[in-house]
Amino acid sequence: MKILAIDDQQLVLLPLQKRLSGLGYEVRIETDASKGLEIYEEFNPDLVVVDINMPGVSGLDVVKHIRFFKKDKTPVMVLSGNTQDFIITEAFELGINDYMKKPLSLNEICARVKNLIGLPKTSNGVKSNSNIMIQQxxxxxxxxxxxxxxxxxxxxxxxxxxxxxxxxxxxxxxxxxxxxxxxxxxxxxxxxxxxxxxxxxxxxxxxxxxxxxxxxxxxxxxxxxxxxxxxxxxxxxxxxxxxxxxxxxxxxxxxxxxxxxxxxxxxxxxxxxxxxxxxxxxxxxxxxxxxxxxxxxxxxxxxxxxxxxxxxxxxxxxxxxxxxxxxxxxxxxxxxxxxxxxxxxxxxxxxxxxxxxxxxxxxxxxxxxxxxxxxxxxxxxxxxxxxxxxxxxxx
Structure with missing residues (x-):
């Protein structure tokens, strides 16, 4: 199972990639949203995780591209420090599946991913005891x-x-x-x-x-x-x-x-x-x-x-x-x-x-x-x- 994560802060993506990869997912990360959309086209992910506040192409732009331009129903999760109600509402109206507010633990993120797309067949099912927080x-x-x-x-x-x-x-x-x-x-x-x-x-x-x-x-x-x-x-x-x-x-x-x-x-x-x-x-x-x-x-x-x-x-x-x-x-x-x-x-x-x-x-x-x-x-x-x-x- 493949996951694409897009966030302009690499320090957010790296621990996320490490933990999800450890669970058996194939994970690609990108700090440039435009390049992230290019990866989306050829990678064909089972899940897209995206930040909202990014320079140039925003997270909402990414969601619009997936839902309206590509007419794709691939699950999309937002991982963002933006807690404004109208942004969250707009994201759900555009068709996202989940909205995660930073800071939150990697354990919670992994639980939400598992709930949305399940665990890959290659997963060893081992749970991590560490509770690293993904910060805003x-x-x-x-x-x-x-x-x-x-x-x-x-x-x-x-x-x-x-x-x-x-x-x-x-x-x-x-x-x-x-x-x-x-x-x-x-x-x-x-x-x-x-x-x-x-x-x-x-x-x-x-x-x-x-x-x-x-x-x-x-x-x-x-x-x-x-x-x-x-x-x-x-x-x-x-x-x-x-x-x-x-x-x-x-x-x-x-x-x-x-x-x-x-x-x-x-x-x-x-x-x-x-x-x-x-x-x-x-x-x-x-x-x-x-x-x-x-x-x-x-x-x-x-x-x-x-x-x-x-x-x-x-x-x-x-x-x-x-x-x-x-x-x-x-x-x-x-x-x-x-x-x-x-x-x-x-x-x-x-x-x-x-x-x-x-x-x-x-x-x-x-x-x-x-x-x-x-x-x-x-x-x-x-x-x-x-x-x-x-x-x-x-x-």
């Missing part, structure tokens, strides 16, 4: 890596993407001198559709590694949101997923994790480090004119349409580029509007990992870098001049 959104995550050969928590990353659909991880090797690149390629092996390794031959610092990774991921059309996360997982992946849930259910453009100590949260810091952090944070609040509790948490998620504003130009500093991101948003949108776009969300867990690159001496140097930021970003005109000056120095 797709997320890219940039993870900067420098000499992480011994610290990279490979199992945690692999477990996360295997259990959470809609995620694509981009590990940026920042000119590591150990075997980090080798470890990353091993991590990627067999999961190339979900893991990218971006290699920087020379070490440019965390700020540049994150910036290049964010701009690279922004080119992927099927991603809705893109964020970054520290390789040592000082921020838990489940916490990062909570940041994603916040941005997808709100009008915020940036949701930033915050290591604010609160009841029930597992957050640890050394005393001296905490004192310096509080001093630095006071200066940052003055520079930004925002009451941010923690700008430097290494876990942030961005709406795709502000990536170029936040990361388009090289950062002035290597360590506190987060402050520059918020300052760029303020300059571009104005302080009042920028404040409404930013959300600071407390984390449930954050632990300062051993081997962190930032020493106490480095923390003191940050104060000087904050002065540099205050000077460079003092006006829009100054930012333009500073960018030109930075490019000349690099050249």
């Amino acid at each position: 959104r797709c997320v890219g995550v940039v993870i900067p890596c420098y000499n992480e050969e011994e610290r990279l928590l490979s199992d945690e990353f692999l477990t996360f993407i295997d259990k959470n659909s809609g995620y694509h991880l981009c590990f940026v090797n920042d000119g590591s001198k150990d075997k980090t690149l080798e470890v990353l390629h091993q991590l990627q092996k067999g999961r190339e559709d979900f893991i990218t390794v971006y290699d920087c031959e020379k070490n440019g610092g965390k700020a540049e590694a994150v910036r290049l990774g964010m701009l690279y991921m922004a080119k992927k059309e099927d991603l809705d949101y893109i964020g970054f996360l520290d390789a040592d997982l000082s921020t838990d992946l489940a916490d990062f997923d909570d940041l994603v849930k916040t941005i997808e259910t709100s009008d915020f453009k940036i949701v930033s994790g915050s290591r604010i100590a609160r009841m029930g949260a597992n957050i640890t810091k050394e005393s001296a480090r905490k004192i310096i952090s509080l001093t630095i944070n006071f200066i940052i609040r003055k520079i930004l004119s925002m009451d941010f509790k923690d700008t430097q948490c290494g876990a942030k998620i961005f709406h795709k349409d502000v990536i170029d504003i936040a990361f388009g130009k090289k950062f002035v500093t290597q360590w506190i580029f987060d402050v520059e991101i918020f300052k760029r948003m303020t300059i571009h949108f104005g302080l009042k509007k920028a404040k409404a776009m930013l959300c600071e969300q407390p984390l449930k867990r954050w632990i300062h990992a051993d081997g962190s690159k930032l020493s106490m001496k480095d923390s003191v140097k940050i104060v000087g870098q904050l002065g540099q930021i205050a000077w460079v970003y003092r006006s829009k005109k100054s930012v333009a001049k500073a960018t030109v000056s930075t490019k000349l120095k690099i050249a």
